[in-house]
Amino acid sequence: MQHDYILITLADDDEDDRLFFTDAFDELKVNTVVNTFKNGLELMDFLNHSETVLPNIIFLDLNMPILNGIECLKEIKKNDKFKDIAIAIYSTSSSEQDIENTFVLGANIYIKKPSDFNELKKILADVVIINWQYHTNGLNKDNFLLRL
Amino acid sequence: MKNLKLKSTFYHKIIFAISLLILLVVGVITIKHINSISASSKLLMHTYEVNLELEHLYSYIKDSENSIRGYLISRDTVYLKPYRDDIKQVNKSFELLQELTKDSPKQQKNLDFLYKIINTRNLYMSSYSNFNNNFDVTQNITFKKNFNESGLLLAAIRIKLNEMVTIEESFLKQRNFNYNSQIYLTPILTLSILFLTLLLLVFAYYQTTKDVEKLQAYNFKLNKSHFLSYQAEILSEFGTWDLNLNTNTIVCSDNLYRILGVAPQSFQASQKNFLKFIHPEDIPFVTRIFDKIVADENLPNSYFRIIKPDGAVRLVRSVGKLFVDQLGNRTILGVTSDITNERRKTELLEERNQELEQRIKELNEFNHVASHDLQEPLRKIQTFISRINEKEKENLSNFGIEYLSRIENAANRMRTLINDLLQYSRTSRPEKNLEITDLNEILNDSLTELSQNIENKKAIINHEILPTIEAIPFQMQQLFSNMLSNSLKYSKLTSTPVIDINYTEITAKNEPHLVEYGQKKYHKITFTDNGIGFNQEHADKIFLLFNRLHGKSEYNGTGVGLAICKKIAENHKGFIFADSKLDEGSTFTVFIPV
The missing domain is CATH 1.20.1330 (f41 fragment of flagellin, N-terminal domain)
Incomplete structure (x- = not known):
């Protein structure tokens, strides 16, 4: 990695969720830079901007206005420029259909938003630090959905 | 003959x-x-x-x-x-x-x-x-x-x-x-x-007499069937006709005239006379039909409208087939029925169907709302509670801590309810096809799932070798887990919970619950526990949605688990029954067709 910190981007229309997300990373003792966007369109504008330094991981909420998570995922996977970015789905939904769809479209991991802040911290830590390599290398559907 | x-x-x-x-x-x-x-x-x-x-x-x-x-x-x-x-x-x-x-x-x-x-x-x-x-x-x-x-x-x-x-x-x-x-x-x-x-x-006389007797019997039968078909024609609103291709003459049954709204045999049956009853827009079509019958010696199902003398427009269907008798006479025997009512019913049914589909769609939308939108604020409430618990607990008074704990409980209960409800509504849809399912594997998975709970209660679970059946695996898993967790939940505090799972293949008529199904074979799986049991008079009630026999504070539960079990059994065209005695334990019996 060319930076000594991990670049993390989140696209989520829910203000509270963005707050939890940034709070969790603040409390984690990991060197990260977190960017958040209110919807998919803002995220894509950011990614497509020529001066943008591309993030290492993008967290995508599925239900977003204007451009939703699935559409973002498709666009990102379409563009060769973004092929090294890991995609984590970050959603309230745990429907089989959403999990299946995002897996097929090439997301790297599926996280169901927990209802406990400590759990959230644990998951995000796992994703960023511990399990990341494992998930990107031996990707299969069994370990796609991250359960804690 | x-x-x-x-x-x-x-x-x-x-x-x-x-x-x-x-x-x-x-x-x-x-x-x-x-x-x-x-x-x-x-x-x-x-x-x-x-x-x-x-x-x-x-x-x-x-x-x-x-x-x-x-x-x-x-x-x-x-x-x-x-x-x-x-x-x-x-x-x-x-x-x-x-x-x-x-x-x-x-x-x-x-x-x-x-x-x-x-x-x-x-x-x-x-x-x-x-x-x-x-x-x-x-x-x-x-x-x-x-x-x-x-x-x-x-x-x-x-x-x-x-x-x-x-x-x-x-x-x-x-x-x-x-x-x-x-x-x-x-x-x-x-x-x-x-x-x-x-x-x-x-x-020769004997033979003739015998033949005459036979002929009389046939004649009687013919009369009977003639009488029956006469009745049937009136009841089912159809008439028969007989078009002789050699002479080009038509003979019609009485009821055909009634369908046209006139007295039986009140006019000479002919193409020209019939066309008078046809709806003007359908006359070219019917004329073509007449030509086609003669050319093809057959009449496929044809639909057209008629106008009765009283002005009522009716939809009729005609169909005919060639019949050649011993003398080589070629006739088209046909049936014409008034299908107006039938058509109306079909249309009504289609309308109802559409309505039903609309309702199902709405229900699905509701499910989505429940699964996503209702859970979203709840999740946030829970997350905020967990944040306060972690960061602000020392700043709260004893009351504040007490109330926060109650809020937390209520929120957790709300989550359980939503999850159970979702599970119930998902169980309602037997969209998945049946698969060959080894129930021993299913049971093992359930035991693993509940291992913590079993360990906590120090429960003993005995089971016989279970069959491999055609089932929806995840629903079977749900059924086993629900049965086991139900028995664990309502176990006595004073004694070690013991759950026996037994299996036999039975014939319906030998089972008091299934006598009416006769020779049909069923897999019979029983879950017997030594828990607190319940009064047998509530045996049917416990399978109803949100029905609980105990207070929330004594035994937590949403009253959905057994309702799900019943639904799963029904999805497999099976049954579930409960037999219990207060303070002695309960037996739940599941029947799944072989």
């Missing part, structure tokens, strides 16, 4: 032909016999006549002998007259005999011989009649010699005559024998032939 009738008719024809032939033969034989009998009696008569005439001849010869002797003795010429008459009679009789025996050469020969003898003798006799009065017969040697000679000739005549009579009698004998044998044969032959004919006729 048709073949049978044909066969019996064929039999009848043969029997009558044979009978006729036999009667003809009997007739011919009888005539022949009568002819030969009359011929025989003619011959008999003939023999008698010949014999009689021979006797006559002899007696005339004898009479002439007597007369001549009288003359010789008395010399009275009065005796000469009868003598001459007798000679004439002899000649006459001889002629008659010659006539009678002309068909027999043997007798003719005998007659010739006889003629010579008689002639010779007559010459002697005639010479006697020429003697005058003074001729002394006692002195004349020639006379004596002649007289003696003529006496010998008379004896010869007698012998010859007897010979001839014997011949005739032998003829008679022969003829009598022939006659008798014919007389004897004739009645036997005639009788036996007549008897045979009688037998054939009786057989």
